Every structure is written in C-alpha cells, then in structure tokens.
Amino acid sequence: MAEITAEATTPREVPESPAAPRRPPMLAVGPIAWLRANLFSSWISTAVTLALAYLIVRWAIGFVDWAFINAIWSVPVTEQGPQTQACRALDHAGACWAVITEKHRFILFGTYPYEEHWRPALCILLFIGLYVVSAMRRFWRPALGLIWLATLLLIGGLMWGGVFGLSYVPQERWGGLVITLILSTFGIALAFPLSILVALGRRSRMPAIKLLCVLYVELIRGVPLISLLFMASVMFPLFLPEGVNFDKLLRAQVAIILFAAAYLAEVVRGGLQALPKGQYEAADALGLSFWQKTGFIILPQALRLVIPPLVNTFIGMFKDTSLVLIIGIFDLLTAGKTAIIEPAWQGFGVEVYFAVALIYFIFCFAMSRYSQNLEAELNRHRVR
Amino acid sequence: MSATTDMAGQEPQIASAARTDGPPAILLDKVNKWYGSMHVLRDISLNVAQSERVVVCGPSGSGKSTMIRCINRLEQHQEGRIVVDGMELSDDLRSLDAIRREVGMVFQSFNLFPHLTVLDNCTLAPIWVRRMPKKEAEALAMDYLERVKIPEQARKYPGQLSGGQQQRVAIARALCMKPKIMLFDEPTSALDPEMIKEVLDTMVMLADTGMTMICVTHEMGFARQVADRVVFMDRGEIVEAGVPDQIFNDPKTERLKTFLSQILRGH
Numbered sequence: 284m285a286e287i288t289a290e291a292t293t294p295r296e297v298p299e300s301p302a303a304p305r306r307p308p309m310l311a312v313g314p315i316a317w318l319r320a321n322l323f324s325s326w327i328s329t330a331v332t333l334a335l336a337y338l339i340v341r342w343a344i345g346f347v348d349w350a351f352i353n354a355i356w357s358v359p360v361t362e363q364g365p366q367t368q369a370c371r372a373l374d375h376a377g378a379c380w381a382v383i384t385e386k387h388r389f390i391l392f393g394t395y396p397y398e399e400h401w402r403p404a405l406c407i408l409l410f411i412g413l414y415v416v417s418a419m420r421r422f423w424r425p426a427l428g429l430i431w432l433a434t435l436l437l438i439g440g441l442m443w444g445g446v447f448g449l450s451y452v453p454q455e456r457w458g459g460l461v462i463t464l465i466l467s468t469f470g471i472a473l474a475f476p477l478s479i480l481v482a483l484g485r486r487s488r489m490p491a492i493k494l495l496c497v498l499y500v501e502l503i504r505g506v507p508l509i510s511l512l513f514m515a516s517v518m519f520p521l522f523l524p525e526g527v528n529f530d531k532l533l534r535a536q537v538a539i540i541l542f543a544a545a546y547l548a549e550v551v552r553g554g555l556q557a558l559p560k561g562q563y564e565a566a567d568a569l570g571l572s573f574w575q576k577t578g579f580i581i582l583p584q585a586l587r588l589v590i591p592p593l594v595n596t597f598i599g600m601f602k603d604t605s606l607v608l609i610i611g612i613f614d615l616l617t618a619g620k621t622a623i624i625e626p627a628w629q630g631f632g633v634e635v636y637f638a639v640a641l642i643y644f645i646f647c648f649a650m651s652r653y654s655q656n657l658e659a660e661l662n663r664h665r666v667r
Numbered sequence: 668m669s670a671t672t673d674m675a676g677q678e679p680q681i682a683s684a685a686r687t688d689g690p691p692a693i694l695l696d697k698v699n700k701w702y703g704s705m706h707v708l709r710d711i712s713l714n715v716a717q718s719e720r721v722v723v724c725g726p727s728g729s730g731k732s733t734m735i736r737c738i739n740r741l742e743q744h745q746e747g748r749i750v751v752d753g754m755e756l757s758d759d760l761r762s763l764d765a766i767r768r769e770v771g772m773v774f775q776s777f778n779l780f781p782h783l784t785v786l787d788n789c790t791l792a793p794i795w796v797r798r799m800p801k802k803e804a805e806a807l808a809m810d811y812l813e814r815v816k817i818p819e820q821a822r823k824y825p826g827q828l829s830g831g832q833q834q835r836v837a838i839a840r841a842l843c844m845k846p847k848i849m850l851f852d853e854p855t856s857a858l859d860p861e862m863i864k865e866v867l868d869t870m871v872m873l874a875d876t877g878m879t880m881i882c883v884t885h886e887m888g889f890a891r892q893v894a895d896r897v898v899f900m901d902r903g904e905i906v907e908a909g910v911p912d913q914i915f916n917d918p919k920t921e922r923l924k925t926f927l928s929q930i931l932r933g934h
Contacts, residue, residue: 564741565778569792569844570767579791583782664782664824 353377357384365627375633382631383638386622390639393458393613393621399450402441403461409434409441410464418653420660431472438465454532458613460642462532466604466614470539471597477540478547483577485552496548503545508606511538516610535607543600550592554585587661594654598647615639690753692717692848692879693738698747700733707733708744709904715848718877722890722911725900726926731883734900735850738881739770752847768796771841775853777833779825785812785836786821789843797844804843811839815869831862835869842873849873851882887930891915899923 322332353373358381359366370379383390392403413434416422422430442461445451484496503511515538516531523529558581566576586593608617619639623632693715700708707730715721723731736742737749740756740763749756751766780788789808793799799807812818815835817828825833834854841849851870855863867889874880874893884890890897890911897914899907901922907914918924 559776559778561774561776561778562780565772565774565780567741568739568767568770568772568774569840570764570796571792572764572796575795579795580780584780587782665826 349376350378355379355381357381360385364625367627367631370631378634378637379631380634382623382628382634386628386635387638389459389622390615390618390635391459392461393618394456395458395461396450396452396456399444399452402444402449402452403457403459406438406441406461407464409438410461410468413468414649435469454530457532459618460615462607462613463601463604463615465532466536466539466607467601469536470543470600470604474540474543474547474600477544478551479582481544481548482551482555485548486555500545500548503541504549508539508542508603509609511542512606512610514538531610532612535610535612539600539604539607542603543596546596546599547593550589550596551585553592554587554589555581557588558585587658590654590658590661594650598650601647601650602643615642690717691715691750692719692752693881694748694750695734695738696748696750698734698737698744698749700730700737700742700744700746707903708737709902711747711903711905713898713905713908715879715881718879719895720874720878720880720893721882721896721898722894723881723883723898723900724885724887724890724926724930725906726929728902729900730903731900732852735772735852735881735883738848738850739767739772741772768844769847770850771844771846771848772850773834773837773841773852773854775856777825777830777837777857779833779837779840781825784822784824785817785828788825788836789840792840793843808839808843811842812836814842814872815839816865829862830858831865834858834862834866838866838869838873848879848881851880851884853883853885855884855886885930887915899926901926 323329354377355370355373358369358379365381365385367379367381370381373379388397388400391407392400395403413431416430417427440446441449442457442465443452443454481496481499484492485500487493487496512535515534519534520529562580562584563576566580571580605614605616607614608620613621616639619635623629623635691714693713695711695713698708698711699706711730711734713721713734723735725731733742737744738751738756744756752769754762754766756763756766779785780791783791786805786808789811790801790804793804793807794801797804809818809821812821815838817832817835817839820828820832820836825836828836838854854870855866858866863886867886870880870882870889871893882889882894894911896908897911898905899914899922906920907918907923914923915927918927
C-alpha cells in the first residue's frame, strides 16, 4: 500500500522540449475531418448526404421564390376595397404579403378603435420592456415587484381608458397580440407563485393542506383547458347572484392561471424531490425557520434544477392562450383568423398564419434562449 | 498524526477539565425509538457534562447516528426524555428552535449549501436566526474560517473545494452560530485518507477550546486523544462507557472486544 502511494506521488517524466507542443494531425480534427467522419464516411452515407442536400436546396429555393421573389407586397385599394386580382393571378406561386400590409393592425390590435391603436401598441412595448427588465439579473430585487405592479396598472389604464382624458374602451373590443400578452403575462406571473405554494403544500406534513393541494392538482389536471374555459365563461356566471358580473377576460384569465399552476406545481415538486435530504437537515440543524429554509436553501436550488421543464410549461402556456378563441375572446390567432374572413382576402390564410406563427415563434424562442442562458449562469457554482 | 499529538500534548490535563458538577449539557433519560417495528434505540441514558467530550463508537446500524440526531430532533424519539442545555425537547416549536440555536451539527456528507459561497454558507444562519448585522456576521465568519485555516476560500463555492476543506467549512458554519454544544456525525467517514487528518486537527483544536462535543466516529486515535469518555453502542443500546483507557485496554464485554478486534484489524 505504502509503495503504491509513494509511486503515485513521484512526478511523471516531463517531455524533453515543452517549447514545441505537438498538434493533432490536420485530417483528424477541423471541419474537413468532421465532414468526412459525419457525412461522407461510406458510399451509403455519401449518397444520403447528397440526396438530402438536394432536397434541402430545392426546398430553400422554392421558399425564397415564394416568400420573396414572386411575392406581392401591396395591392391598390380603391373605393370597392382592396384589389387583390394580382395576388389571385399568382395562384400561390408567390406570397401575397399585401394581406399583412393591409391587415397587420387588425391582427395586432383586433377591433380596438382604429384611432386609438397607439394605446395597445404602447402596451405591447411596455410588456416587452417589462420582460427585458425582468430578464436582467441585476434588477432582481424587491423593487422589481413594484415595477411590475406599476406597469400592469399602467397597461390596464391604457387599455380601458376612462382616465387622464383617454376614452373608455370596453373589454369586448380589445383584441390581437395584446390579449395574448395580457393572458400569458398575468398567467405566468400569478400561476408561478401559486404553483410553488401548491407544491410545498403537497409535501406538507399537515394532512388537510396536503389533501387540498393533491385534490387541486388532480382535478385541474384531469380536465382539458377548453372545458375550464367553458366553465369560466358559461357555467360560472350561472352561480353568481343577479347583477354581479365579472369581466369575461378576467374569468378566462383565472381559468388559465388555475390550469397552469396545477402543471407548474408538479414541475416544482419534482425539483423539491430532487434535493438531497441533507440540505433540509443542514438548514434545520442551523435553526432556520420553515420559510427561511424554503426561501434561502430549498427553492433556490430546486427551481434551478427544473428550469428546462418550467420554461417548457411557460412556452406551452403562452401558446395555450390561443384556446380562448372558443369563448369568443379575440387573441392574436383569432384576430388573424378573422382578418381573412373579408371576401377580398379569402384564400390568403397561409400568409396570415405564417405571420402569426412568426410572432408566436419570436416570443417562444426568446423564452427558450433566455432560459438556456439563465440555466448556465445560475448553475455556474456547479462548475469546478 | 504527529500534529494532533502535539496540540493535545500542550495541555495534557485538559482531558479531565469537564465540569461534572454543574447541570448537564445534555441529558438522555431512557430514550427509546422505533422505525416501524424495528427498535433502534433501547433505553438510552446518557449524561454529558459541560465541556465534556464524548466519543460514540459501535458497529454500523448500532443506532449511534440516530441517537445524536435525536438530540437536535432531526429524528424524533418516542419514549423518554431529552434535555439540552436545560431545555426539554418537546413538540413545542419554540423550544426546538431554541435548542437548535445552541446545538451545532456536522454531517458525514458535509451538507454545505452548494448554491451559496463559503462565506454565505457561514453567515446565513447568524444573520437570519441570530439577527446579527451582516458586517458583524461576515467578520465572525472570516474569523472562524481563519481558525479552520481556509480564509482564502471564502468567496468560492463549496463545489470548488476538496472534501476536507468542505468539512472544515461545515465546522466553521456550525461554529458561526456560537453553539454551546457540537454534534459530529461521522465527520471523516466520507473523506479520502489524506484529508481525514486536517478535519481531525480542526476537531482537536475545537476540543481544546472547551466546547461540549459528542462525536460519532471510528477514529480511535482521535478518541484516545480528546475523549473524556467513550461510549460503545451496539444494537440500539449503550453496552459500555468509560474513559478511553478503560474502553480500549480493558473492555468488559464480549461485544466490545469483538468490535475492537475488528476495528484494529481493519486499520
């Protein structure tokens, strides 16, 4: 035993000339080697590579032709409405982006009064500003909560109006992207804390609290979001006394929050379970109270562990808000769908849905990229 | 082990410095505990005086860890009394918090908080439990990190330290609460051999300050050096207890003799 230890500690022989480090042979590393190893390693692999490359190039050329080269960006608008003959003559050989040029304000703002469109536009910018500020870690302090509250109040004031000389706009006329942002932002901002409480409650030693949380999660998770939205819009008002009426958007919002929180709670619980028992014991042994232990030790670690599934749920939720169309709320997707009901624009669904999908994609992709950054940054302590 | 011998050798009389006349720091009176139907602690009675150093040894599964974990209620006993620093352990949360403030614990697997720096690990509890101002807590933490000889690692994360360093941070973290009693649950069992010594040295140094300590450990050299009393447990009961000399050189029971022969063969 002693001999082995002694041998292991004697320094290894150092190569004679450390000044000239050897490089790996060019054919073993670098892009050429990578291509050879991965794409052209045998004749089958070469054939597959070439065939797929051909398909990709063909498709890319076709797409560029359709989206840019043959595309029509605007059409003349006469007193009879937009003249879309040029678009129709294309017969889908090119995109008719004129529909977006004409209808983008409807897609973004829905039936909001035309001359007041600056208000929802400003709201969208406020939302995006809020996301950017919240994404920066140096703003992660209690004041951020106040910034959220102030921004959301401001957005409410702008949308409803009736204050500061703004004209009143009833909620029924709101629509488009701003609805999607309202539903998902409030949804995530309220469902997330709720889900943490439910996840903690499900692990509680108090049987009543535990049972309540289990029932909540299982009941909500057991029904489709659509049925919850129906209940919120149709059944819920039946139980209210005469004359009491909540805003339809608010009811849908509550349904979305409750639904998302049930899913998020299970994600958070997964993180709680993944923490070693020793972390709980060390915090207990130091005399930390339950909330101190949870706030300083357990949640910061548990939530870091579940960033990927959390963001997964957030992204799913962002897109699920489009289901409110079935109870007649005018979100981004519904606005797009409605834009092409007009006879002049019928048949240009591809272009509109493409634009709507692009907007969804930008928000979802931003969330995804941000979460990857955040994950890397927050888990730096694990890197040696 | 020469360094530890030197440190202990400076004050040879310290081994008998325990004040047995005052009220006991820890009192266990006929403590019983079951896991389901398994009887893991059987009528454990133990008196630990102020400043006394007790080493608990015994084969694995003998209940030694369970016993010390009952003292700060990481495990709950079902029968008998446990009195710590004059406060009886009960279901009353306030007395439990008070006891946990006075009892520091060091775990086999360190259990440092990996998302906090070494310094934050040490200051968290003093700031939030003792309500100490941040500056003061940091000065105190640096002082203890100095004593466990790793002040230069204060800004690092636990994952960047070696096992021995992590365990010394864990000791410093517990000491920052200024506990009256320290519990050690096999503090060196998860360490590589070359790191055991640095942790034991820290524990010897702590023993020299007159801290009341209960250590569950298999380090018999450490037991001989610092223990006022060695308690041998087997199958949930205390089989023998006495000064190290008597336990190691003159075991009375067959069980202790077997255990000692196995331990010595293993080393």
